[in-house]
Amino acid sequence: MSEPRRARRVHVDTDPGLDDLLALAFAAASPELDIVGLTTVAGNAPLEAVTYNALGWCALAGLDVPVGRGADAPLELPRIDATHFHGADGRRGIPLPAPLHAAEADAGAVLRESLTARGAELLIALGPLTNVARLAASDPGLLDGLPVLWMGGSLCGGNVTPAAEFNCHVDPHAVDAVLDSGAALRVIGLDVTGCVRLREAELSAQRWPGTARGAFACALLDALVAAEEIVSGQRAAVLHDPTAIAAALDVDVLRWERRWLAVEAGDGPERGRMLELPGGDGDAPLFACEVHHERVRRLFLERLVDWCAEDAA
Numbered sequence: 001m002s003e004p005r006r007a008r009r010v011h012v013d014t015d016p017g018l019d020d021l022l023a024l025a026f027a028a029a030s031p032e033l034d035i036v037g038l039t040t041v042a043g044n045a046p047l048e049a050v051t052y053n054a055l056g057w058c059a060l061a062g063l064d065v066p067v068g069r070g071a072d073a074p075l076e077l078p079r080i081d082a083t084h085f086h087g088a089d090g091r092r093g094i095p096l097p098a099p100l101h102a103a104e105a106d107a108g109a110v111l112r113e114s115l116t117a118r119g120a121e122l123l124i125a126l127g128p129l130t131n132v133a134r135l136a137a138s139d140p141g142l143l144d145g146l147p148v149l150w151m152g153g154s155l156c157g158g159n160v161t162p163a164a165e166f167n168c169h170v171d172p173h174a175v176d177a178v179l180d181s182g183a184a185l186r187v188i189g190l191d192v193t194g195c196v197r198l199r200e201a202e203l204s205a206q207r208w209p210g211t212a213r214g215a216f217a218c219a220l221l222d223a224l225v226a227a228e229e230i231v232s233g234q235r236a237a238v239l240h241d242p243t244a245i246a247a248a249l250d251v252d253v254l255r256w257e258r259r260w261l262a263v264e265a266g267d268g269p270e271r272g273r274m275l276e277l278p279g280g281d282g283d284a285p286l287f288a289c290e291v292h293h294e295r296v297r298r299l300f301l302e303r304l305v306d307w308c309a310e311d312a313a
């Protein structure tokens with residue numbers, strides 16, 4: 001009889017954020033993944049808000065792992081947030097339980113320990129790459145060959161400006177640093193995540209368990225629909241960050257091509273535009289070109305509903 005497969009240890013760097021919170025729930029709901037640490041980064045909302053959300057989410061999920069309070073601004077450029085979409089608190093006022101513990105002050109140490117002492121085999125980054133870039137600078141070689149899945153970038157235009165995707169726009173210098181870090185980087189950009197949508201009709205047909213987690217997940221999805229309507233006029237929940245979790249569960253939900261990538265770093269209208277360069281030496285990052293969106297949506301909903309039902313509250 002074959003041994004049951006061990007869960008893959010992962011560290012998640014995140015800026016929660018409505019879709020980040022859903023992605024975290026999707027990861028926690030998946031027995032194939034074992035979250036060993038979290039770090040937060042200013043992105044969707046200021047650092048205090050996203051760190052509170054990560055801690056409150058841990059309380060809801062019953063997950064007792066270190067949470068490191070990370071960068072409160074990009075490496076070089078002025079800070080930008082997406083509070084017009086995610087709300088001033090990063091969760092549009094959706095209630096969370098009070099955190100059970102405080103955040104660790106040094107996110108670099110939390111991330112380093114996840115990758116060493118806690119044995120994380122995969123880093124999933126769901127926000128601007130500032131923390132990851134800082135680690136690459138402080139610990140040269142630590143990211144060498146490490147599988148990193150990053151939701152960010154786009155070769156098909158932007159969502160925050162016509163040129164740029166939000167995570168890439170916030171800290172383009174960090175993207176450059178991670179592209180140069182030696183990490184085995186997979187880039188999951190708007191080209192694919194923009195296609196992974198749950199329409200309002202599908203969501204209202206879904207029955208959610210009457211638990212605290214059920215109320216939370218349902219409220220997050222409703223808030224995503226309301227926010228999307230403001231920015232694009234469409235009533236659908238776009239699953240950007242959950243698509244990165246789907247890729248961690250099954251890399252074949254996406255079709256990948258090696259692409260040499262660069263990013264515009266100036267603080268003008270082109271800030272954060274991702275560019276494709278002609279080939280160079282060594283291995284280019286893998287860029288997600290196509291998505292089996294139906295598989296991602298189905299997996300996401302099944303796992304999320306199970307996670308909500310598991311909650312005794």
Ligand code: BDR
Pocket residue numbers: 017018019020044082126127151159165166167240241
């Ligand atoms: C990305 O930007 C953020 O607003 C989302 O959380 C996601 O990580 C999509 O462009």
Ligand code: CA
Pocket residue numbers: 014015016017019020043044126127241
């Ligand atoms: Ca995010």
